[in-house]
Amino acid sequence: MASAVGTGTGTGTRTTAGGAFDERRLGGMGAAGTGPVAGFVLATAIVLALSLRMPAGTAVVGLASLGILHNVLELRYMAGRFERVLHGPFLRLLAALITGIVLCRVLPASAGTRDGEILLAYGLLAAACVHALRHRPAVMAAAGAVIATAATASLSFPDYHFVVLTHLHNVVPLLFLWEWSRGMRRGRRAFRAVQVGWVLVIPVLILSGAFDGLTGSGSGWTDRLSVSYTPPAWQHTDAGLRFVTVFAFMALMHYLVWVWFMPRYAPDATAAFERRVPVLDGRRAWALGLGAGAALAALFVSDYDQGTSLYAALATYHAYLEFPVLLMLVLGMGPRATAGGSA
Template sequence: MPLAGFAAAALLALVVALRAPAGLAVAGLAVFGALHNVLELRYVAGRFRQVLAGPFLRLLLALITGIVVCRLLPPGPASRAAEILLAYGLLAVASARALRRRPWAPAAAAVVWATAAGTSLAFPAYHFVVLAHLHNLVPLVFLWEWSRGLPRGRAAFLAVQFGWVLAVPLLLLSGALDAWLAPGTGFTARLAVAYSPPAWLHTAAGLRFVAVFAFLQTMHYVVWVWFLPRYAPDAAAAFERRVPWLGGWRAWALGAAAGGALGVLFVSDYAQGRSLYAALASYHAYLEFPVLLLLVLGLGPEGRAARREAVPCSSPTSLPSPPTPPVLS
């Protein structure tokens, strides 16, 4: 059953995140990072195919490609600022698409994004820390959307999801589990730079943020590599109709092959491997944000119509799937 699977995965991930947070974060990325990229893109492109199409999709991909280029350039203030501006441009485009028939709403959204972009440009280190953790929280919205079609047990399903997405990280950050948290190492301290707010970097909270990231990243992989491929097969089927050459086992093979190549690069030059992965992973990480924004804003009249026309997902077990209608780990 999915609930037992989620509970067992969360317990195991928490134990390892407490005892070896840095090891879990790095090993998880090396083993599942590339595979979950492929499977997440397959799910999003299949389930939200009515939205991610035509000129809108091409514009999103152009903006994300700009972000990839920024990440491939030598790191510096200019490339970081360009990535931030492109990211908010992505959100502005999605807002304009969803709100175009609502008076004054696009202008209000533009003010919100401009203000947020100014804040991110003023505090870029905080921007990227928030982005890293926010990416691992994204599955909650997809799981919420998926669960709308459950005929029963939705409250229990969502309670489990909120438990691992919010309750466990809050326990870790509060220090309630510090007695079981292993002491930090030099490598853990280096990871903390990417996953801890600068003001808390050299405090006990720095290690806690690494543990939170390792835990959430692992559960992020559980969602994309186990749960959604198994319990939302119609999303994969819709993607395969759209991209038949990447159907069936080929998507898994592509993810496994990319993961193997990435693992070799990690072993030979971890810094270079991490930089390359962070650049290429921008496609799946940034594409999910416009989709989530469109979901939150109701997808507009066209999106609601698309949801009414969607085909229900089937499930391989007795638990049915709901109707078909996002650096980073």
């Protein structure tokens, strides 16, 4: 994409593909921080209560009802917010690599498809490093060595790789929210503290057993999910219920970031996306997410295993695109913070 997002001054009125909007009003929502902080505190309390009492149910129902919708809205956000990075040959290369991962997921499971997915995943990171560091060969070589070492470890311990990847995906919103908060004039510290609380502190407390007295008893569904969300060394132990609870809590909070927070508090990203893809304006994007989500939910009800397999393939694009985008952000190629906070 050709231009940076979010260079508004926070004053005046500007017309976008989504229509005219008052930048002072939207900038104030981002700048004050009261609404976002209160919203996240309330959401954290409700989601934590649900996850502790019904970990397996929260995980399954959350995925079936909000999984596809959050995919669509997150892709919209990344394509709009990071349009300066995601464009041209680089975007096409990332899309080709991720499509390769999709093929690995839809083909019959084997050691070959498993290793192929791992190698393509690290290929995404390598491509991002080359794109960002092509004028800094020494740093690029060091980054390449780190990627090669990590890839070797993942290929040696693939079961751990996929469990870690599953939980890491739910941690990713912290970095997007941290970046968004750069434009806040007031309340930034409180906002960031709340994000660290739900992304890092609460999961650690759950895993430590601090909430065991409030956690519901396990079930057959809990045992079934534990295989995917628990590191192999802790499977078939009491830790399995804790890992499922962590996943349920983090996943539902993750969904809310994309279906509640970003659509409400990041209007510039939506407007930038609609300039690029006018056929998917606000209503159509939501209709796509809700319609596809309803179809997937019906499949979950009739055949849960087939539903999860289809979702895993569909979710590949948003899940794997996050990592090169965030790497580019860390390397200083992300958008500039807005003065008004409507990041």
